[in-house]
Amino acid sequence: MSSETLAARRDRAFGAGAPLFYNTPLHIVRGEGVELFDVDGRRYVDMYNNVPCVGHANPHVVEAMARQQGTLNVHSRYLHEGIVAFAERLAALHGPQIESVIFSCSGTEANEVALRMARLATGKSGIVCTNATYHGNSAAIGKLTRIGDISNAKGDVRAIPFPEKLRPLVPGASEADLAEAYLARLRGAIRGLEEDGTGFAGLIVCSIFANEGLPDVPHGFMARAAEIVHAAGGLVIADEVQAGYCRTGRWWGYDVLGFTPDIVVTGKPMGNGLPLAATAASRKLVEGFRATTRYFNTFASSPLQAAVGMAVVDVIEREGLAANVATVGAFLKSALAERKGRFVSIADVRGHGLFIGVEIVKTDAARTPDADRAVEIINRLKDKGFLTSNAGAYRNVVKIRPPLVFAKSHAEEFLVAFDATMVELDG
Amino acid sequence: MSSETLAARRDRAFGAGAPLFYNTPLHIVRGEGVELFDVDGRRYVDMYNNVPCVGHANPHVVEAMARQQGTLNVHSRYLHEGIVAFAERLAALHGPQIESVIFSCSGTEANEVALRMARLATGKSGIVCTNATYHGNSAAIGKLTRIGDISNAKGDVRAIPFPEKLRPLVPGASEADLAEAYLARLRGAIRGLEEDGTGFAGLIVCSIFANEGLPDVPHGFMARAAEIVHAAGGLVIADEVQAGYCRTGRWWGYDVLGFTPDIVVTGKPMGNGLPLAATAASRKLVEGFRATTRYFNTFASSPLQAAVGMAVVDVIEREGLAANVATVGAFLKSALAERKGRFVSIADVRGHGLFIGVEIVKTDAARTPDADRAVEIINRLKDKGFLTSNAGAYRNVVKIRPPLVFAKSHAEEFLVAFDATMVELDG
Numbered sequence: 048m049s050s051e052t053l054a055a056r057r058d059r060a061f062g063a064g065a066p067l068f069y070n071t072p073l074h075i076v077r078g079e080g081v082e083l084f085d086v087d088g089r090r091y092v093d094m095y096n097n098v099p100c101v102g103h104a105n106p107h108v109v110e111a112m113a114r115q116q117g118t119l120n121v122h123s124r125y126l127h128e129g130i131v132a133f134a135e136r137l138a139a140l141h142g143p144q145i146e147s148v149i150f151s152c153s154g155t156e157a158n159e160v161a162l163r164m165a166r167l168a169t170g171k172s173g174i175v176c177t178n179a180t181y182h183g184n185s186a187a188i189g190k191l192t193r194i195g196d197i198s199n200a201k202g203d204v205r206a207i208p209f210p211e212k213l214r215p216l217v218p219g220a221s222e223a224d225l226a227e228a229y230l231a232r233l234r235g236a237i238r239g240l241e242e243d244g245t246g247f248a249g250l251i252v253c254s255i256f257a258n259e260g261l262p263d264v265p266h267g268f269m270a271r272a273a274e275i276v277h278a279a280g281g282l283v284i285a286d287e288v289q290a291g292y293c294r295t296g297r298w299w300g301y302d303v304l305g306f307t308p309d310i311v312v313t314g315k316p317m318g319n320g321l322p323l324a325a326t327a328a329s330r331k332l333v334e335g336f337r338a339t340t341r342y343f344n345t346f347a348s349s350p351l352q353a354a355v356g357m358a359v360v361d362v363i364e365r366e367g368l369a370a371n372v373a374t375v376g377a378f379l380k381s382a383l384a385e386r387k388g389r390f391v392s393i394a395d396v397r398g399h400g401l402f403i404g405v406e407i408v409k410t411d412a413a414r415t416p417d418a419d420r421a422v423e424i425i426n427r428l429k430d431k432g433f434l435t436s437n438a439g440a441y442r443n444v445v446k447i448r449p450p451l452v453f454a455k456s457h458a459e460e461f462l463v464a465f466d467a468t469m470v471e472l473d474g
Numbered sequence: 475m476s477s478e479t480l481a482a483r484r485d486r487a488f489g490a491g492a493p494l495f496y497n498t499p500l501h502i503v504r505g506e507g508v509e510l511f512d513v514d515g516r517r518y519v520d521m522y523n524n525v526p527c528v529g530h531a532n533p534h535v536v537e538a539m540a541r542q543q544g545t546l547n548v549h550s551r552y553l554h555e556g557i558v559a560f561a562e563r564l565a566a567l568h569g570p571q572i573e574s575v576i577f578s579c580s581g582t583e584a585n586e587v588a589l590r591m592a593r594l595a596t597g598k599s600g601i602v603c604t605n606a607t608y609h610g611n612s613a614a615i616g617k618l619t620r621i622g623d624i625s626n627a628k629g630d631v632r633a634i635p636f637p638e639k640l641r642p643l644v645p646g647a648s649e650a651d652l653a654e655a656y657l658a659r660l661r662g663a664i665r666g667l668e669e670d671g672t673g674f675a676g677l678i679v680c681s682i683f684a685n686e687g688l689p690d691v692p693h694g695f696m697a698r699a700a701e702i703v704h705a706a707g708g709l710v711i712a713d714e715v716q717a718g719y720c721r722t723g724r725w726w727g728y729d730v731l732g733f734t735p736d737i738v739v740t741g742k743p744m745g746n747g748l749p750l751a752a753t754a755a756s757r758k759l760v761e762g763f764r765a766t767t768r769y770f771n772t773f774a775s776s777p778l779q780a781a782v783g784m785a786v787v788d789v790i791e792r793e794g795l796a797a798n799v800a801t802v803g804a805f806l807k808s809a810l811a812e813r814k815g816r817f818v819s820i821a822d823v824r825g826h827g828l829f830i831g832v833e834i835v836k837t838d839a840a841r842t843p844d845a846d847r848a849v850e851i852i853n854r855l856k857d858k859g860f861l862t863s864n865a866g867a868y869r870n871v872v873k874i875r876p877p878l879v880f881a882k883s884h885a886e887e888f889l890v891a892f893d894a895t896m897v898e899l900d901g
Contacts, residue, residue, distance in 0.1 A: 053553050060561035062574040062760030066551050066770050074553040078546045096548060098772065104544050113540035117531050119505045120747035121523060124493050126480050126501040134487035147489040152579040152749040153773060159612045184769060185586045187613035315772055320547035322579040322749035322773035333489030342611060343493050345525060345742055346580060346749035 050074040050086065068436060070426050078103025081450050081457055083434065092457050094449040095434045097402075100292055100316035101362040102452040108319045108358045115354035123150075123348035130353040136360060137313075138327055140298055145311060147333035149326045150347040154288040154314030155183030157324035161251070161310045162187060164328060164336040165282045171246025175236045175281075177209035179440035181258045182251060182286055191251065193258075203245055205236040209440065211262030213395050213406065226265035233272055237279045249282035249309075254290040254300030260439025261397045261404040269306040282332075283307075288314035288324070289402070293363055293451055296373030296400035303399050316451075321355045322346070368451040376400035379447070379458040383465075390469040392420055401453055404444040416441030424468055431464040477501040477513065495863060497853050505530025508877050508884055510861065519884050521876040522861045524829075527719055527743035528789040529879040535746045535785045542781035550577075550775035557780040563787060564740075565754055567725055572738060574760035576753045577774040581715040581741030582610030584751035588678070588737045589614060591755060591763040592709045598673025602663045602708075604636035606867035608685045609678060609713055618678065620685075630672055632663040636867065638689030640822050640833065653692035660699055664706045676709035676736075681717040681727030687866025688824045688831040696733040709759075710734075715741035715751070716829070720790055720878055723800030723827035730826050743878075748782045749773070795878040803827035806874070806885040810892070817896040819847055828880055831871040843868030851895055858891040 053074060057065065073091070077084040080102040083091045093103070101108060115129070123130060134148040151157045166172050176182070176191045183189065194206035208216055210229040217228045233250070240247045250272065256262050273283045285308035290300025292313065301308055310332065314324035324347075327333075336342065346352075363369070380403050384396040394414050395406035407421040408414040421437040424445055428435055438446040449457070480501060484492065500518070504511040507529040510518045520530070528535060542556070550557060561575040578584045593599050603609070603618045610616065621633035635643055637656040644655045660677070667674045677699065683689050700710045712735035717727025719740065728735055737759065741751035751774075754760075763769065773779075790796070807830050811823040821841050822833035834848040835841040848864040851872055855862055865873040876884070 048555055050553055053555055053558060056562065057553065057558045059757060060558045060565065060574060061550075061576070061775070062757055062764050064761055064764030064768070065576075065775075066768060067553070068551040072551075072553045075548065076546060076554075078548060083546075083548070098549065099547065103546065103548070106544070109540055109544040112543055113536055116539055116747065117533070117536040119503060119510075119530065120526065121502065121505060121510070121530070122525065123488075124495040124499075126477055126484065126494070126499045127503075128475055128480055131480060131484045131487045135483065138487065147487060149488070149492075153583065153771065155583065155771075156580065156612070163613065184767075184771060185583070185612045185614060186590065318773075320543065320773070320776065320778055330486060330489055334491055337489050337491030340611075340616075341491070341493060344580065344582075344611060346745075346747070348488070348492075349747065351747055 069429050073429065073434070081453050090432060091429070092433050092460060094447050094453070094461060095436050096450060097289065097294060097448050098315045099319050100451045101319055101359055101368070102450050105319055105362060107362050108355060111354045111358035112321065112351065115351050118350070120349055120351040122345055124343070127350050129350045129357070130348045133353040133356045136357065137325060141311060141327060142307060144307060144309065144329055145327045146330040147328065149333060149336070149342060150352060151324045151326070151344050152322040152346050153183070153324050154312065155185050155188050156344065157312045157314055157326045158182045158188045158251070158286060159185055160326040160336065160342065161284045161312050163340065164310060164326065164332055165249035165284060167339050168282060168332055168335055169246070169248045169280060171248045172203040173205065173240030173245040173247045174203060175205050175207060175233065175247070175250045177252060177256065177259060178206040179209055179259045180253060205240060207232040207236050209256050209259040209262060210264045210268045211259070212265060213262065222265050226268045226271065229265065229268055230271055230275060233275055237275070237281070247279050247281045249284055250276045251284040251286060253286045254304050255295060255399055255402065257289040257402065258438060260406065260441070260444040261399070261402060263397055264304060269304040273306045282309040284310045284312065286312045288312060292316040293369040293372050294400055294402050296369055296376055298369065300399070317359060318352065318355045319359050321352065323352045323356055363451065366452070372400040372451050375453055375455050375458055376403065378455055379403060382458070382462055386466070386469065390473045392417060392473050401449055401451060403447040404439065405447070406439070407443045407445060416443035418442040420472065421445055423472065427468045427471065428464060431468065433461050433464050496856050500856070508880050517859060518856070519860050519887060521874050521880070521888060522863050523877060524716065524721060524875050525742045526746050527878045528746055528786055528795070529877050532746055532789060534789050535782060538781045538785035539748065539778065542778050545777070547776055547778040549772055554777050556777045556784070557775045560780040560783045563784065564752060568738060568754060569734060571734060571736065571756055572754045573757040574755065576760060576763070576769060577779060578751045578753070578771050579749040579773050580610070580751050581739065582612050582615050583771065584739045584741055584753045585609045585615045585678070585713060586612055587753040587763065587769065588711045588739050590767065591737060591753065591759055592676035592711060594766050595709060595759055595762055596673070596675045596707060598675040599630040600632065600667030600672040600674045601630060602632050602634060602660065602674070602677045604679060604683065604686060605633040606636055606686045607680060632667060634659040634663050636683050636686040636689060637691045637695045638686070639692060640689065649692050653695045653698065656692065656695055657698055657702060660702055664702070664708070674706050674708045676711055677703045678711040678713060680713045681731055682722060682826055682829065684716040684829065685865060687833065687868070687871040688826070688829060690824055691731060696731040700733045709736040711737045711739065713739045715739060719743040720796040720799050721827055721829050723796055723803055725796065727826070744786060745779065745782045746786050748779065750779045750783055790878065793879070799827040799878050802880055802882050802885055803830065805882055806830060809885070809889055813893070813896065817900045819844060819900050828876055828878060830874040831866065832874070833866070834870045834872060843870035845869040847899065848872055850899065854895045854898065855891060858895065860888050860891050
């Protein structure tokens, strides 16, 4: 089966337009740890995939999955200890404000629960999000996607500019004044929802603004934002689908940005590829939601989700992956930051732990975002055996987000390919 | 760990109010085939669970799951043959109008895709559903849930009374006239959507009206309904989450009810417990959806979904489960129908294949639905080692829906317990 034939079959079976990475898509057959292998046996270092967080084909996860599927896998309207123990363990990874968990099968489903929970608890429907975000693909959650021009926000969703220092809302302002300028937009959005009768239910953000491009956030912004939200009677929803599970070197992105959410949404890495997501909050918030909705999710809270979810946390803790992420991430980020002076198209290197963004720009005075060059870089890196992608509000950020088991040796290997790529392009 | 202690832990970890079956919940630890075992080693015959369709802990599924998770499990933006082959196989199980597939992780997600696809294809937003249905738990899909009083239907969703013969819309009417009366309601709902400017996008039904209580549908209703929908420029969405995958003794519920859908949604049994769902339609419909939405689902279309989905279809075909369902289902339905004269609280026995509903009523002249007695029956059956539930528009239908591998010997065992239960209650 040639890749061309497979691509044609895929266009019919999925319908043309199902997203594919890279100019020449990768035809993939096997993975192990941070390595992926294509149909010709070629090795790639995976620097994109956060879902297989403890490594592709992790044997502990495979074993837990097979053992549980071979023992029992059924819905949650029977008593089963495994999923209760996993909910307890997940809640205990947060502060005391998080007590109870609602499991689901995707970040979209978990964000659906979170928004509905906030709306039921407040009796209001207005949600504030940032203007270049993504929280899922359902009708309700899709309304939050990349709103862009914030004057387009209407109905029960309002967008505010995401906080950043590279292209600041107020050029030349001090960091404190800049934070205040973004907070003023939050206050304005809340006021707008109150004035038109919609009312304010809550703020939802990715704790590290991943889809926005991992901006450097003015100091103190999120802590103050949470205060403003609470003062207005709203709830703070932290979408930790990308930010959580030690991605930043700490368990949660909100620890890094310094705020305390009321509702936490987790997903992607939880099951190392098994569909598994969760919405966690105080017992009072969760019970309020349950009493009104009688929420049930066929595949969620299953013994299989429990066993696999437990195995993933086991590996993260046993192998000290938070420390690995912090160490290797700091090394790689610092090495990339050194390249900023060397290669003219690098405007900025940002991120936390093993989630790093390299901002690519044109050489004009305005340092215009250059998505085409970012795409060129990721394609050349792929040809050299390193898998990344592009992201950010302007799609011009090279996104580096490997499995948590990524080692310093992988980073060193990558830097050689990165330098070669940048020399090819920037000279 | 006593069941009482576990229940208290569960109330905290999940929040109280997470649904549980039976007056004394089942504390479950193991399953095999159609049998489940509780913490004390007690055996139960599972006559409820349709998700583990090829049997609890089916070894072929366990093997496929472990092998694929140990080889590769990654998102769908790389080329991978497994999921393309599974999409082709799934599409080929339908008629020629179904060509392409969008995979997702739950029936809710798949119905989200279906509704959005219909709305994009028609440029209209109005959806017609029945008044006692359930298609999922998201904000958009939850709007279809048990609308009940159809005068409450507003906005972009309109409900019509579900078609049935037991409590007909027009008492005493001929079957043809009764079908016509229900069709008139469909026409009225479409007209209402057109007149208020919403416009009509499509009709969504469970092909066998499972949540409505598996009613006997006036002959020809669905074929005529599909004609009316198409004449009005709308699309017919068959929710086969419960009806499909040989549940009725045929592959699809729409084969039994005699209509041809434009969009087919499948879910529950597809992965024998792995979260796996699909929305299938013509290539044109799917590509229209993809072009507008650029839909992507992190955990869906994965090599794991493919391998497990394939294994389930393999077992269904290799073990001739459609024939088993037809044979055993006909035996059980006929045996239960015989009991209708013997036990006064049984008003009706309905269903298709291994999906059978026993309608429980009071002894008054109106034969009032008796949900309390149905609940009493399912609890007594559970105490005797047989797991069922109650369902239907009035919650008064004993719902029998075992794994497809349910054998005649299980049915015979069940009938003894059923008779004993009915004698206890009806005398």
